[in-house]
Amino acid sequence: MAKKEFRSPEQASADPAAIPLLERAEAMGVSTAFSRADSMPPCPIGSRGMCCSMCLMGPCRLTKDGQVGVCGATLETITARIFARHVAAGSAAHSDHGRDLAFTLRAAAKGEAKG
Secondary structure: OOOOOOOOHHHHOOOOOHHHHHHHHHHHOOOOHHHHHHHOOOOOOHHHOOEEOOOOOOOEEOOOOOOOOOOOOOHHHHHHHHHHHHHHHHHHHOHHHHHHHHHHHHHHHOOOOOO
């Protein structure tokens, strides 16, 4: 198996201000989220969406056709749950953008929007 290449600071971040910081961390031997991710191989089951850790009875790893988790969930159910949780987490993390947009649209409707 070929040795995994580490990302350069330019590949790790699109933020020009972060690049010198990543270079400095590398020079000092300090690990970053990027270097840790590059050195840690992903779980072959979880990275394919075939692992459920929704409850404390798992994780359930569904590797064979027709397998179900402890709760009876099929691979399709587990995949849908994981997707729904990611969507909900992303929406919650960025709900302030939607809130600001709602206030802007309201102000525009009332003719009070600036700019």
